[in-house]
Amino acid sequence: MRVNFVLSEVATGLRRNLTMTVAMILTTAISLGLMGTGLLIAGMISDMKEIYYDKVQVSIFLADDVTDEQRGEIESQLASSDEVASYLYESKDEAYERFQQQFSQQPELVQNTPPDALPESFRVELVNPERYEVIAAEFPNGQNGVDQVRDEGDFLDRLFSLLNGARNATIAVAVVQALAALLLISNTIQLAAFNRRNETNIMRLVGASRWYTQLPFILEAALAGLIGALLAVGGLVLTKVLFVDKTLAGPIKAGIIPPVDWGAIAFISPIIAAAGVGLAGIAAYVTLRLYVRL
Amino acid sequence: MIELQHVTKLYPASSRPALDDVSTEIDKGEFVFLIGSSGSGKSTFLRLLLKEDDPTKGTVTVNGKALNGMSKWQVPKLRRTMGCVFQDFRLLRNRTVAQNVAFALEVINKPQRTIKRVVPEVLEMVGLEGKAERLPGELSGGEQQRVAIARAFVNRPLVLLADEPTGNLDPETSEGIMLLLERINRTGTTVIMATHDYHIVDSMRRRVIELNGGTITRDQSRGVYGVGR
Numbered sequence: 001m002r003v004n005f006v007l008s009e010v011a012t013g014l015r016r017n018l019t020m021t022v023a024m025i026l027t028t029a030i031s032l033g034l035m036g037t038g039l040l041i042a043g044m045i046s047d048m049k050e051i052y053y054d055k056v057q058v059s060i061f062l063a064d065d066v067t068d069e070q071r072g073e074i075e076s077q078l079a080s081s082d083e084v085a086s087y088l089y090e091s092k093d094e095a096y097e098r099f100q101q102q103f104s105q106q107p108e109l110v111q112n113t114p115p116d117a118l119p120e121s122f123r124v125e126l127v128n129p130e131r132y133e134v135i136a137a138e139f140p141n142g143q144n145g146v147d148q149v150r151d152e153g154d155f156l157d158r159l160f161s162l163l164n165g166a167r168n169a170t171i172a173v174a175v176v177q178a179l180a181a182l183l184l185i186s187n188t189i190q191l192a193a194f195n196r197r198n199e200t201n202i203m204r205l206v207g208a209s210r211w212y213t214q215l216p217f218i219l220e221a222a223l224a225g226l227i228g229a230l231l232a233v234g235g236l237v238l239t240k241v242l243f244v245d246k247t248l249a250g251p252i253k254a255g256i257i258p259p260v261d262w263g264a265i266a267f268i269s270p271i272i273a274a275a276g277v278g279l280a281g282i283a284a285y286v287t288l289r290l291y292v293r294l
Numbered sequence: 295m296i297e298l299q300h301v302t303k304l305y306p307a308s309s310r311p312a313l314d315d316v317s318t319e320i321d322k323g324e325f326v327f328l329i330g331s332s333g334s335g336k337s338t339f340l341r342l343l344l345k346e347d348d349p350t351k352g353t354v355t356v357n358g359k360a361l362n363g364m365s366k367w368q369v370p371k372l373r374r375t376m377g378c379v380f381q382d383f384r385l386l387r388n389r390t391v392a393q394n395v396a397f398a399l400e401v402i403n404k405p406q407r408t409i410k411r412v413v414p415e416v417l418e419m420v421g422l423e424g425k426a427e428r429l430p431g432e433l434s435g436g437e438q439q440r441v442a443i444a445r446a447f448v449n450r451p452l453v454l455l456a457d458e459p460t461g462n463l464d465p466e467t468s469e470g471i472m473l474l475l476e477r478i479n480r481t482g483t484t485v486i487m488a489t490h491d492y493h494i495v496d497s498m499r500r501r502v503i504e505l506n507g508g509t510i511t512r513d514q515s516r517g518v519y520g521v522g523r
Binding site for chain 1 (some may be wrong): 344366367369370371372373374375376377378384386387397398400401402403445449
């Protein structure tokens with residue numbers, strides 16, 4: 001295979017359809033960028049699950065008038081329970097400290113909250129998170145110094161279903177955009193094949209192999225896919241630097257939202273590139289097989 | 295060498311077959327004129343030999359190979375043993391004469407060394423030495439057809455198919471092209487030429503196969519274009 005020949009054909013093809021090539025690259029880039037965003041959100045969700053689910057599953061908030069005796073009773077009950085994997089006591093002071101940290105971006109809220117407004121609590125990790133009901137039954141609300149037992153998992157479930165929804169929506173838009181990109185690639189390849197029909201007709205008649213005839217078109221699409229993927233990765237890097245690292249700096253520092261680290265971007269970049277090159281190449285190949293006589 | 299057995303070709307859009315139960319045989323090194331009015335089946339005949347189309351019925355054999363069962367991947371191999379020339383030359387306008395000829399070798403992966411050697415040889419043979427760097431647009435019709443013949447012959451095909459190669463040329467220029475095709479035929483290459491040009495057929499006195507409405511109505515070994523002309 002004559003590399004020079006194939007490459008010069010690819011370059012000519014891309015140049016000849018410049019506007020179509022640009023459109024093809026941009027739609028591919030947007031599609032891949034959204035796909036990357038979806039993957040980053042998915043990664044973020046699993047990081048957040050690790051942060052939240054592992055730490056706390058059930059919170060037992062104590063009443064303001066809880067006695068030392070009641071507190072000791074609750075603690076020994078937790079320590080002896082088979083359902084409890086581990087537990088942590090959080091005093092009013094500690095709760096306030098954590099609150100200050102979490103809402104450091106909203107100083108008014110912190111200022112307007114008196115330090116003793118937050119209840120003391122036991123944060124309980126269950127052996128089986130599904131068995132929240134058992135714990136709740138053991139510590140009835142409003143009795144023996146217990147103010148309220150809350151299933152944090154329930155709240156987290158709702159939070160994560162929201163995040164999952166965001167991820168799914170992003171991926172759905174990415175898929176629609178990918179469809180547009182594929183159609184555009186198919187169209188561009190048909191146009192390119194039409195522009196080069198004299199060459200391909202002669203190639204066919206003198207007995208050039210199918211690969212030799214098709215490869216320039218497939219590489220043309222794959223190259224556009226690769227450029228699209230590079231733009232998409234560039235977009236993700238810019239999003240991290242300009243949006244995530246700046247606007248979300250507070251919550252990330254407070255540990256509410258996990259950071260988007262370079263490792264995650266480095267991990268998904270090759271996936272995006274492979275998807276871009278692969279899909280574009282396959283779209284071109286299928287187009288040639290279906291619509292173009294070579 | 296080339297054999298058609300009871301070949302019928304029916305195009306989907308047409309009710310009348312383009313070829314209707316055609317059987318014939320062409321030996322290696324023959325020079326054959328394929329004549330007949332437009333729509334008589336000449337082009338279909340050539341297309342079947344190139345496996346551009348498959349016959350509806352019957353078998354086509356080229357160079358001892360049956361085309362019917364041939365897989366798509368083997369077709370390029372078949373076509374490397376055949377050269378094609380057309381009425382409209384089909385040259386690449388943006389490539390020079392030498393590049394047009396070299397193109398046919400480049401795309402079948404011939405080494406650059408071979409290309410550098412054989413392209414000037416074949417250009418000299420067709421009488422275009424010194425015009426290697428011209429673009430097709432700068433040449434006369436006859437010269438452009440010589441480029442096309444050089445391109446068809448450069449890979450030394452066993453068969454040369456010519457579909458009305460003189461259709462766009464004046465009689466004098468046509469004569470030069472015919473001399474060239476004769477010369478190629480003398481190297482052992484089978485030449486099959488579809489034509490309307492009775493001057494040429496009458497003066498060359500070669501085998502004539504006449505098609506009419508898809509059937510062979512005449513096959514003469516030293517024929518003329520038409521009786522009673």
